[in-house]
Amino acid sequence: MAQSPNLETAVRGRGEHAPAPVGGAPVIRTQGLTKRFGQQLAVDGLDLTVPRGSVFGFLGPNGSGKTTTIRMLMGLIAPSAGVATVLGESMPQSAGRVLPRVGALIEGPALYGFLTGRDNLVRFDAADPTSDPRTRSARAAEALERVGLSAAAGKKARAYSLGMKQRLGLASALLRPRELLVLDEPTNGLDPQGMREIRALIREVAAEGTTVFLSSHLLDEIEQVCTHAAVMSKGRLVVQGTVAELAARAQGRLVVRTADTEQAAEVLKEHGVTAVQVLDGQVEGDPSGVASVGALDESLPELCAALIAAGVRVRGFGLERGTLEDAFVALTGEGFDVAG
Ligand SMILES: Nc1ncnc2c1ncn2[C@@H]1O[C@H](COP(=O)(O)OP(=O)(O)OP(=O)(O)O)[C@@H](O)[C@H]1O
Secondary structure, eight states: OOOOHHHHHHHOOOSOOOOOOSSSSOSEEEEEEEEEETTEEEEEEEEEEEOTTOEEEEEOOTTSSHHHHHHHHTTSSOOSEEEEEETTEEETTTHHHHGGGEEEEOSSOOOOTTSBHHHHHHHHHHTOTTSOGGGHHHHHHHHHHHTTOGGGTTSBGGGSOHHHHHHHHHHHHTSSOOSEEEEESTTTTOOHHHHHHHHHHHHHHHHTTOEEEEEESOHHHHHHHOSEEEEEETTEEEEEEEHHHHHHTSOOEEEEEESOHHHHHHHHHHTTOEEEEEETTEEEEEGGGTSOTTTHHHHHHHHHHHHHHTTOOEEEEEEEOOOHHHHHHHHHSOOOOOOO
């Protein structure tokens, strides 16, 4: 099996780097980054800013341009227009200097099935002209330990589960300390346990100060592991910011628990609640028409009082927090293919 460019990036280490401090100049910045494949505009004028020390989720449905962006960031393909800087240097021009400081796992790990996990890592390490052969096996052992594969180190990689292969790929990206880890759909195809393991590893790496940039089409994954996120749709950036900011854009749903559902629905509609749904024992609706996000807290008690004044026997009344999924749907008008 041929070695993919991602693992070349992962093993071309040069020099040891201490974990990066949080804050300071962005680790990734793009301006007007564009990629055209013939008639197809895969990435369209992307302005992205990834803060140092963040776990940055690059979110979008399949085909929205995530992989193409990552390939441009890693210097694997040239942009049609626009600029990208990674760790302060222009890509693809400075790839030789930048990539040794970056661990990357793009489109799954490329492994030799007939080699053991340990020997795969040793081979990756040997492909790095600057790595010291005397400390190679120690480095491989440490990386295997890191991803929880020490016990399976002597097994042939073809006997590994998909999750183990993915962890071995991560081990290859972590053979030496990195300032930036770039992961393209790192949990794709994994079972829930495999997903949990990879997410735990990502959190651990981030806690040591490495900036992590990961693409995903899973909203809950982004909510669970990321501090920041950017949302892509059809090659364009829809929004970027902290995950908390993005989720706050989703107003959430107003939920009223009552036996008097029809009556409650009428009162809610009169007060500007939209998309009112009558369910069994409760009424739900979108309260964004009642007041703006900041003013809603003050309007809710009035709305509750109005329900009671109309004779609705209110058993429960509250706002359910908006999720990133609500925000995505509100921002793009698209549904989201949430597959796990
Ligand atoms: N080498 C290529 N030649 C032609 N079109 C391409 C090429 N690479 C990507 N595209 C197109 O560009 C668009 C964006 O694809 P891209 O793979 O970047 O999306 P994505 O968000 O990463 O989706 P996925 O998760 O499915 O990989 C798609 O419509 C895809 O078909």
